[in-house]
Amino acid sequence: EAGVTQFPSHSVIEKGQTVTLRCDPISGHDNLYWYRRVMGKEIKFLLHFVKESKQDESGMPNNRFLAERTGGTYSTLKVQPAELEDSGVYFCASSQGLANNEQFFGPGTRLTVL
């Protein structure tokens, strides 16, 4: 069974540019999450999709971030325009919504904004 995949693995952009991150969850997982880890700090929740609907987007930092999950399969996270403080590793995770809350993570996208 294929795991969660993310693309690209690394992205280096200049302040003010736009970047789109993609996440392909495990097939059949209705729940999809985006997280971000700024270097040395805790992993922070950004948002949670159930199928194509946004269940919880309370962690989205501001309106420069836009997440979509059309058709309830893969998801994209767009940052426009990017700022220096957006640098970090963006993780995507998916789950079946079992009682043990096990979430399967992708390898992350390392975003550097110069």
Next chain:
Amino acid sequence: GQSLEQPSEVTAVEGAIVQINCTYQTSGFYGLSWYQQHDGGAPTFLSYNALDGLEETGRFSSFLSRSDSYGYLLLQELQMKDSASYFCAVRRDSNYQLIWGAGTKLIIKP
């Protein structure tokens, strides 16, 4: 606010036992999860405690005390491959959102 506290770094010897503590302060609580992350890799699920007590899975065990807002991860018979960062994370409510600690880097010496 929401906060989870765990040590930033723990050092242990190969073959020994180590305990990584986690205390939490959150507006709600459904359960405590533990994840392992090797350098540059994806976090991987280790355990989930919703009720008080000890859960054992092989060399790893996880404990929860809801009254103390405290849990720990116990790793036995340490192996060099256990060198990694370990995160505790709280599920606050019926949603599956996780609130994370900053992670504990476990350094294992031969």
